[in-house]
Amino acid sequence: ITLCLFFRWQKIFMFPLWSKLAVFWNKAFLTIIVLLIVLFFDAVREVKKYSAVHVSEKAVNVNTSAFDHIQMKLFRSQRNLYLSGFSLFLWLVLRRIVTLLTQLAKGMTTQAALEMQVNNTTEAAKKYITENEMLQQ
Numbered sequence: 001i002t003l004c005l006f007f008r009w010q011k012i013f014m015f016p017l018w019s020k021l022a023v024f025w026n027k028a029f030l031t032i033i034v035l036l037i038v039l040f041f042d043a044v045r046e047v048k049k050y051s052a053v054h055v056s057e058k059a060v061n062v063n064t065s066a067f068d069h070i071q072m073k074l075f076r077s078q079r080n081l082y083l084s085g086f087s088l089f090l091w092l093v094l095r096r097i098v099t100l101l102t103q104l105a106k107g108m109t110t111q112a113a114l115e116m117q118v119n120n121t122t123e124a125a126k127k128y129i130t131e132n133e134m135l136q137q
Contacts, residue, residue, distance in 0.1 A: 032091060036091055043077060043078075047074070047078055050070060
């Protein structure tokens with residue numbers, strides 16, 4: 001049952017269209033990872049900038065609206081840091097999962113081919129053994 005299901009999925013993924021899209025998707029994966037890295041480092045820079053301003057503003061005790069504005073910017077930069085960091089992490093995990101699934105599919109294809117070869121070889125050996133027994137009689 002699993003082999004039948006495996007071959008059905010193999011037929012779906014062996015369309016020529018997928019091999020043409022594979023090159024594009026590989027470049028898209030890398031582009032998105034680079035974009036997320038840039039956004040992550042920008043968010044780190046913003047958090048450092050507004051954290052430093054936060055300390056100096058609190059010490060000087062300037063008006064509260066400016067302090068609230070800085071707090072808002074610090075919150076937004078921290079939010080962007082968490083979002084970009086988590087997105088980068090999940091994107092890298094997704095890429096690793098896709099790589100592992102591709103390797104697994106190739107391994108299963110090789111295994112299926114080897115199993116068929118072993119079965120054919122076993123049948124041929126049984127046939128030759130029976131023929132040999134008949135010739136000996």
